Each structure stands twice: as structure tokens, then as C-alpha cells.
Amino acid sequence: MASDDQPVPVFPKPVTLRDVAAQAGVSVATASKALNDQGRMTAETRERIRETARGLGFRPNSLAQSLLRRRSFTVGLLTNDTYGRFSLPLMSGISDALVDAGVSVFLCHVEEDPRLGQLHVEAMLDKRVDGIIATGKRIDRHLPVDLSNLRVPVIYAFTQPDPDAVAFVSDDGGGARLAIEHFRRLGRKRIAHVTGPASFAVVHERARAYRAVLAETGLPVIEPLLGAWSEAWGHEAVARLFDGSGERPDAVFCGNDQIARGVIDALRERGLGVPDDVGVIGFDNWEIVAEATRPPLTSVDMNLAALGREAGLTLLSLVGGKPATPGIRKLPCRLVVRQSCGRLPDG
Amino acid sequence: MASDDQPVPVFPKPVTLRDVAAQAGVSVATASKALNDQGRMTAETRERIRETARGLGFRPNSLAQSLLRRRSFTVGLLTNDTYGRFSLPLMSGISDALVDAGVSVFLCHVEEDPRLGQLHVEAMLDKRVDGIIATGKRIDRHLPVDLSNLRVPVIYAFTQPDPDAVAFVSDDGGGARLAIEHFRRLGRKRIAHVTGPASFAVVHERARAYRAVLAETGLPVIEPLLGAWSEAWGHEAVARLFDGSGERPDAVFCGNDQIARGVIDALRERGLGVPDDVGVIGFDNWEIVAEATRPPLTSVDMNLAALGREAGLTLLSLVGGKPATPGIRKLPCRLVVRQSCGRLPDG
DNA sequence: CGATTAAGGGAAAACCTTTTCTCAACTGAG
DNA sequence: CTCAGTTGAGAAAAGGTTTTCCCTTAATCG
The missing domain is CATH 1.10.260.40 (lambda repressor-like DNA-binding domains)
Known part of the structure; x- marks a missing residue:
């Protein structure tokens, strides 16, 4: 009892x-x-x-429906971005695009272990997902999983695609252009660029855009400083830029918001005011960092939600049988102006 | 053609x-x-x-199996934590606990809109998830969805449960105790507490623990400063603590890592060294912040992955038909010691 | 050698829904 | 009154798997 x-x-x-x-x-x-x-x-x-x-509160059993229709009305989102910094905004855009079609998103985090990753992919296929969207930490990094020759359509978003696949990435070159041109419009003359390691493709793409814009406008090019994606590197880069005897930058375009943050801190320690003495623009527009920075950080936003929306819609049409031409589609960035870049004197 | x-x-x-x-x-x-x-x-x-x-590369169709077994071997993770700061570590723990049982996790982000949230829950039920784990941004906040009287078991993790539900939360009081006692062992004598708004239950719980430990050890209690969860507030709080004429704190225990970060920045601006003049301990152990802080931040870690693992295992046994006694189970925090708190003189 | 038993394998129902086909009844026109 | 055509609704198959029950055959025992 x-x-x-x-x-x-x-x-x-x-x-x-x-x-x-x-x-x-x-x-x-x-x-x-x-x-x-x-x-x-x-x-x-x-x-x-x-x-x-x-x-009676009847709700049809999706399992039975899916079995019959040979579609689960589910797509898998594969990521290895531990902190969700990129994958969550992306996912929110994907969900947005798919919710109207009654499709839900399955987030699947694959660690670096390829075996475990393959296992997860198999599990998704067994569950008969309609398609898979792959995303990663950075545009030019592969996921540790092989997604070619799957039984379902695959879209790559914000990660390096297999050849012949459909992919959406942000236009990082365009984003850099946005930042530099904004500095130029504000009258900055000596614009530096502090960014991540050379092993990232986007580092070179942005650096190319940086040089191009400066060349177009006749401003001097300061050799971009490649380092790490960290605050500490931003800090150190300021030392390199401002310790020399040469003319000093009046603007720094940073490869991400953490670098920008380190740059701003270092400038303050040197008694240089942001944005009065030096303007700073970051990249990623990671709001939780950009807004907490003092002054709040102007940053390039990669429009990840929009990217996700596009990826979702394309996957949907692929699932519907409409073919999509393979290749990489670049979506524009946008500049979110806060206070770290300064404003026009007459503004 | x-x-x-x-x-x-x-x-x-x-x-x-x-x-x-x-x-x-x-x-x-x-x-x-x-x-x-x-x-x-x-x-x-x-x-x-x-x-x-x-x-032939045969893989059984999960849909058919699920239909027959009346189980989908899928659980839903419901969250409204936009940045995934809490829900992703949790999810990783849950996945960990469930992967051996062949169960996958469905992450579902519900916005603040209750209608959309209810819609998502219905979708999960239609897909015959075996159970649901609910989580939120903060322990004492409800999700904008009603999960009582569902057709499947529900576990709450790191969010305010319905009465009679099973819930797992971190022991925030214990976490505070960990931090304060660590300061005491290091010989700090005047320990302040800067934390979030009064509307959060954990704020009071931690403050109680703070007072209790100080009372036990005969150290003076400085009235906790309640504000916001932001860097800016940490900054401002330092002004309040150090501008007065009274004796100054030699340690600050902060309600989260962002506050701690603001505190450290403000201290540096005042020429006070961390940890030499003032020790600082944060809360959450958000690695991306804690490790980037200079000096790296000692912080209380809520063991979210372990929390997720417990929640996952309990849900599993609930799904298996074993009853679980309702109520809130608190899991211990742990202190991650980095450099912001100082060390023993003889250490 | 006949009877019993065990072993190996198959038929069919079940899970729940959708869809095509079929059928009965009814309408209206010639 | 008969026939074509329409309308309303049900039977059955399909989707892929699991499981229970049954049948056949071979082996064992008396």
C-alpha cells in the first residue's frame, strides 16, 4: 500500500x-x-x-501525416557555434520564414567530433527532416560533417559550402566598405584596420575592401593589423598604432566588437577620447557588447536574421521541388550607428 | 528545351x-x-x-517507429532566452543526458508573444514529443506559455515552475556563499555586494546569503546595492561605494559578470588595482566575458550543463512512467577562480 | 513408425491519417 | 417510368515498422 x-x-x-x-x-x-x-x-x-x-480537442497526429506525405515539416539546423552568437539570430530568421509554412526548426549542435556529428545528421535523416541548413562559427570554416550526397536538400548559411551547394553569406567586403565610407564622410583622414587572424578568408576580404575604398578616395592606407578576435589583441594593436613616431590614426575599423572594445579601452588609457580624438567602428553588432561599450559602439551588422530568412525560404522552395542554382549568394550588411564613430561637426 | x-x-x-x-x-x-x-x-x-x-544502407524510418511506439524519442526545449546564454549550455547538458537513450532535443524559441508561444507548444505536441523542458532567462521568471495540464511530462529548468511541477534551479544562495567565503579566506575585510534589480528573487536570495556569511564571520555588512544587470550599473555602483568618506571596500561581489566588468573598469579609472587593492568576483561565469576581462574574472558558475543533464535524466524517467516528486531541486554552484579576486599572500 | 515438441519463418493487425475509388440514393429530363 | 448525371458518404489502400499469433517443417522420443 x-x-x-x-x-x-x-x-x-x-x-x-x-x-x-x-x-x-x-x-x-x-x-x-x-x-x-x-x-x-x-x-x-x-x-x-x-x-x-x-x-474533443482533436489535433491530428503529425507523425501519421508525415508518414503519409513523406515529409516531416521539420528542418534541421546544424551548427557548431557553442555560444549561439551567430546561430541563434540565424535560427530566429529561419523560424520566421518557415512558421507560415507550418515547418519547425530542429537545432542540432555538433561538437568538433566528426563521428558524433555524423550521428546527429543520421538521426535527423531518420526523422525525415525535409532539409538541412548548415551553419558555423565563421563564414569560411567547414562544419566537421560531410553533407554532400544527402537524401535531402542542404543549404549553407554563414559557413563554407560544399561545391555545387547553395549558400548564403554576408557580404563582408561590402560591410567593410560601409564602415570606411562612413568614416570618410565624417571627415576622418587616417583610418586604421585592426582585425582577426590571417587564416580567415573574411579577414582578407575586408582588408581588400578597406584598401580599395581608401585608394578610391585618396586617403592613406595603413597596413592592416592582423591578430586575434579578442579584446586583448585590440588593446595590443593600439599600442602598435599609437606608439610609433609617425602620424596617428583618427579612426579604427575593427574586425569584431570585442577587438573594438579592447581598442576603446586602450585609447582611454592613453587619454585619447572616443569618438572625439579617434573614431571606432566594430563588426558583428553583437548587441550585448556593442551597447555596453562606452561610448556605445557603432558596428557593422551582418543581418543574420535576414540571412536566415532567405536560407529558409530557399530551402522551402528546394523542398517543393523547384531547383535552385548552386553558388554563393552574398547578402548586404548594414551599419548600425551608435556613438563611437563620431558625427558630422555640423550634424 | x-x-x-x-x-x-x-x-x-x-x-x-x-x-x-x-x-x-x-x-x-x-x-x-x-x-x-x-x-x-x-x-x-x-x-x-x-x-x-x-x-542497402537501410535506416529505419523513425516516423513509422514513433507512430507505432507512440513515442517520438524527441523532447522539446522551450526557451525565451534570445541570446542563448543560459539555454545553450543547458541544452548541451540535456543532449548529453539523452543521446544515450537515442533521444534528440528540439530547441524552440518562444518570443514574448503568448499566442505564438502556445502555437509552438501545440506544434511540439502534435509532433508527439515525449516531454518538454522549459527554461527562461532567469530563475524567477515565468515563460509566457501555459504548460500545466499538458499531455506530456514537463520539467522546468532555470525558470519559475508551475506549482506541483518538477524543477531544477541553481543554488544561488550557495553560490553567493562560495564567493563571500572565498574572499574571507583571502583575508578581505570589507566586502561589498553590487547586484541586479529588486524585482528578481535571486537578488534577494544572494543578498541574504551575503549577509549571513558576513554575520557568521563578524565582518561588517555593507548594504547591498541593487540596480541593473549592466556594466553601466557596475560603473555607477563603484562611484557610490568609493566616493563617500567612509572606509572603502576591499572586495566586491557582483550579481553578474557584466556588472563585474563595469566595476573593474571603474576601479581602474580611479587608479585602484584589481586584485591588489580591490578583489572582484562575478556571477554566471559567462566565459566569453569573464576571460576577456582584465584581469580575468573569478566568477560563480551555475553549472548549467549539469543542471541540464539532471533535467534530462529526470524527464526521461518521467517518460518511462516513474513518478517524480514535485518540487524545486537546487543544484550547487561552483567558483571558477581566475585572477580578479587575488590570492593568498603566502600562496 | 507415429506422435509430440521445438524451431524457423510468415501473415496480419496495429499505429493514425489521407486519398482514391466505389456505391447507393436521389434529382431532373425525356 | 427510365436513364443519365449528380450528390453524399463509406471502404480500402497507402505510408513503414513492430509484434502477436499461427503454420509448416524438422527433430526427438517412445
């Missing part, structure tokens, strides 16, 4: 179409058609069945 | 158990039993069927 007084929560049996049909006094076929606006029957019958379904 | 040269990628038909059976020359029933180690047959037959399945 002692083991009996623990109330075992009993979960009610889900109500099936059969139950609805029985209660309404029709066959399951008719019930199904009534609820899906299919087939022919009197408006009265249709309404009666619907009313019964509502009353 | 022009529309014909676009190669439409054709995805191979998945191979079914029927295919395996046909190729092996047995019935589907036998094939199924062979692959699942059920039924009786010669070892030779079993092996032959397995070999055929391997050769």
Missing part, C-alpha cells in the same frame, strides 16, 4: 480522428475530409464534424 | 524494410526481427539479413 499513495500522473490518451468520427457518427474518411475542406458533403455534416473535433 | 537543361537534383528513394526483406528473400516480419534481435531464426539467416541491410 505504501507504494500506492504516490499519485502517478496519468496522461490522457490523445484523441484520434477515429474518436471524432465515432462521436460524430461518420466514417474516418468523412471526418478527415470535413476537417481538411476536401471531398463533398453537406455543409451541415461538415460543420457538425468540425464542432465535434473542437469539442 | 531551355527549361530542360537545369538539372533538377533528384533525391534517391529511401530504402525500406520491405526492400531489405525482398532482397534477402524473407518477409518484412523476419527482417524486422533480425535487425532488432527479436524472434527466433538461425544465426545464419539473421546475419544474412543484416548484411543485406548494411549493403
